[in-house]
Amino acid sequence: MSNEPWTIERIRDALGNPDLAQRFLSEINKAPAHQLLAVFARWERIAKDILAAVERGREITAAEARGEQAPGEWIDGTSRLQVARERFRSQGAA
Numbered sequence: 001m002s003n004e005p006w007t008i009e010r011i012r013d014a015l016g017n018p019d020l021a022q023r024f025l026s027e028i029n030k031a032p033a034h035q036l037l038a039v040f041a042r043w044e045r046i047a048k049d050i051l052a053a054v055e056r057g058r059e060i061t062a063a064e065a066r067g068e069q070a071p072g073e074w075i076d077g078t079s080r081l082q083v084a085r086e087r088f089r090s091q092g093a094a
Contacts, residue, residue, distance in 0.1 A: 006044045014047035016054075 004010065008028060015021045024043045031039040060070040 006040075006047070008040075011040075011043050011047045014051050015043075016050060 008025075012021045012024060015024060024046075027039055028036070028043065056072075063070050
């Protein structure tokens with residue numbers, strides 16, 4: 001990740017999705033002066049999280065391309081998903 005200071009432009013670019021970037025720009029432009037820093041900080045955190053997720057995805061992809069197991073600790077959520085599926089089905093969901 002870059003050590004460049006976070007700016008409105010950098011946050012917009014880091015979001016990577018035009019709709020999300022437009023939402024950010026709308027919020028930052030409409031924020032009252034006393035809320036600007038809070039809005040900026042929230043979107044900066046979102047942008048940082050997105051960049052970290054992209055980097056993590058690249059690391060996983062590179063490991064799999066080398067035939068290695070993906071780095072990190074992985075938790076099998078299969079049983080949790082099966083319980084949720086049964087709960088949704090019992091409530092009439094498809």
